Amino acid sequence: MQSSSPRKRKPFPTHIIVFLAPAVLVYSIFMIFPLLNSLRLSFLSNETGTFVGLQNYLTLLTNDLWADRFWGAFKNNLVFFAVNMLVQNPVALFLAALLSRRTLRWSSKYRTLIFVPTVLSVVIIGFIWQLILSPLWGIAEGFMNFFGIGDLFQPWLGLESTALVTISLISVWQFIGIPLMLFYAALISIPEELIEAAYVDGATAWPVFWRVKFPLILPTVGIVTILTFVGNFNAFDLIYTIKGALAGPNFATDIMGTLFFRTFFGQQLQLGNAAMGSTVAAMMLLIILAGVLLYLVGWQRRISTYEL
């Protein structure tokens, strides 16, 4: 904070209000107020608008018509998150480790190219993979034939057992650029002397990575984890593009985002329900806040950060 000076003694000079007002107004009116209003709606009856306490939450979590969909979407969302954590982030870390070698040539070219899918719209990505995995076009099958495993080809996006994992992998393919860049930035900020000292002591690349570099980038591992978590529990576009709002086959790819959309907007035979939609959104908020809290308390406080 700055030291005090005479001009700051006035409680609220006009110029501070002028500087803050536009941002605070737009942000409060179009983000905070609707969020609070949604929370309020989740405690009201959809039909009469009267206060019903936690009734909507009870319905969502226990009523036969709702609970199956809610817990199904929640479980699918966990799978979606697990695939991202187990595939996207380790592969990103591996590629970042290669890219951050100081002797590597063309590092910035690789980074630029690998990041391309991340800047494209999820809609485009969804359709591209739908075409590639389509049995009609046969590109994927042709490739597998080339490697002699053509018999293993299946319409993965259409099967109840494989659709969710396939979509998760498409999401991994698209967004791997972000953790890759974060890991890369953390790795190149490690001072060269530290690494050289380890090599002088006779260590080889593998132990140097795990014993020296990895502990130093643990804070980034935490940030990547929480970003993945928030992003995954807020996802919608990819599944809506590939599978529509019904998230088929038989809700096998239904996640919180598609459930939220269907609930409050309505779909085919189901009428839109603002109160239940708000309730689903409030549950998503709770899940995301729980994740963020767990990160702040359980992770960020415990790991030791090193001043570099």
Next chain:
Amino acid sequence: MSFAQIRYRMSESVFPHMALLAYTAVALFPILLIIINSFKTRKAIFRAPLALPNAETFSLEGYLTVWERAGFPIYFRNSLVVTLASIFFILLFGAMAAYALSEYDFRGNTLMGLYLALGIMIPIRLGTVGILRLVASMGLVNNLLALILVYIAQGLPLTIFVLQSFMRQVPREMKEAARVDGASEYRIFGLVLPLVRPAVATVAVFVMIPIWNDLWFPLILAPGESTKTVTLGAQQFLGQFVSDWNAVLSSLTLAMIPVLILYIIFSRQLIRGITSGAIK
């Protein structure tokens, strides 16, 4: 060369390049495949999907269908209006607020900073029911203004957070000297802004991509034919024309090209932005 030396060379340079080239191919192949095939006849798309178009297989029929059937010029205009207007106001309002927070030690400064930072972690989508009600009560459904206002609110938290830390680094002496010369606080803001230009450029690219690519809010707030954005237009056009492969491939290519061009121009800012934000 001894065996050990060969092994060293392999692990130092050959293996990383092999792995990185392989992954680069995985990242780019699907995109190139779509672009290449969008310029071929329907027969050629199916018979030889991996071949480049030649004199015999070259065709623009997909592009003609897209041109005739879909309102892509309107969609492009809408996306441009929404994205540019949002970016402009995000940067202006964001810079002003970031300046107030970093420069003045007023009461409630920290609290205000925290309040404005809430939106970094809480996705604005969760307030959609409230946003739709608000927009409907203002009579702004199917109006690009609704999208612009929502995107400004969405982009502000991160912008303020990032610009704040950059504005703190501007030397105090310069501002104090200007004050001694009798410059107003607004004038001093005008002097500080050019000094953080690189950060502003980075933030601009950074908040622009999610706005251009967003499907959720156009779908809910502005699904009308005259207010569709490119992302929503492409999504619905593709849904209708699933069986017309030429049209699907060409519209995908058309939707990708502007973003790819922008990315080629701004990739350095974007990547620098992500990496500099991460070190903090």
